[in-house]
Amino acid sequence: NAGVTQTPKFQVLKTGQSMTLQCAQDMNHEYMSWYRQDPGMGLRLIHYSVGAGITDQGEVPNGYNVSRSTTEDFPLRLLSAAPSQTSVYFCGAGQSLNEQFFGPGTRLTVL
Amino acid sequence: AQKITQTQPGMFVQEKEAVTLDCTYDTSDPSYGLFWYKQPSSGEMIFLIYQGSYDQQNATEGRYSLNFQKARKSANLVISASQLGDSAMYFCAMREGGYGQNFVFGPGTRLSVLP
Numbered sequence: 001n002a003g004v005t006q007t008p009k010f011q012v013l014k015t016g017q018s019m020t021l022q023c024a025q026d027m028n029h030e031y032m033s034w035y036r037q038d039p040g041m042g043l044r045l046i047h048y049s050v051g052a053g054i055t056d057q058g059e060v061p062n063g064y065n066v067s068r069s070t071t072e073d074f075p076l077r078l079l080s081a082a083p084s085q086t087s088v089y090f091c092g093a094g095q096s097l098n099e100q101f102f103g104p105g106t107r108l109t110v111l
Numbered sequence: 112a113q114k115i116t117q118t119q120p121g122m123f124v125q126e127k128e129a130v131t132l133d134c135t136y137d138t139s140d141p142s143y144g145l146f147w148y149k150q151p152s153s154g155e156m157i158f159l160i161y162q163g164s165y166d167q168q169n170a171t172e173g174r175y176s177l178n179f180q181k182a183r184k185s186a187n188l189v190i191s192a193s194q195l196g197d198s199a200m201y202f203c204a205m206r207e208g209g210y211g212q213n214f215v216f217g218p219g220t221r222l223s224v225l226p
Binding site for chain 2: 033040059090098099101104105107
């Protein structure tokens with residue numbers, strides 16, 4: 001997976017709690033992104049970054065914040081967790097437009 | 112309208128046989144990329160193969176090849192000599208324009224390889 005790591009692997013939150021999902025890559029990739037995968041569906045883009053200091057919204061950004069202060073890290077923040085945010089979250093990274101590798105995923109449950 | 116269509120919710124193939132997983136896409140952007148990913152039951156997303164819209168030849172990666180028919184907007188994945196370990200969900204995805212601007216996944220096809 002091109003050295004993309006995600007922590008934690010599993011997380012349970014209560015409604016209203018906040019938390020940060022971590023994503024790191026050690027391949028100096030410029031491009032990083034966050035997706036969510038709901039049961040029986042493909043991935044949907046939440047936010048992405050084309051380099052340190054540059055982020056933008058994807059298809060489903062509401063309720064999430066990101067920042068990219070370094071090339072290596074791209075954390076995803078849930079501001080006030082809701083049950084609708086129960087999902088599996090994948091972080092992606094790639095050096096060019098023709099590649100995107102994913103981390104192992106974080107399974108989040110919001111009660 | 113669906114950007115990526117995978118019309119086969121489930122497929123079965125006999126071990127050692129070849130199988131084709133269908134993917135059609137919809138875009139008006141002349142520059143785009145097509146990806147296939149494998150998701151086994153363990154949940155990770157594994158990159159398989161990439162095809163750029165300007166690539167003249169079909170992409171190949173080991174037992175995987177992409178049958179790219181640009182005029183038909185079709186990007187089917189062909190797996191040769193299926194193995195039991197190929198049983199998984201397979202997702203077709205498309206990137207339009209630059210990174211992140213539009214990266215969409217299809218609903219997936221579940222492939223089961225029979226011994």
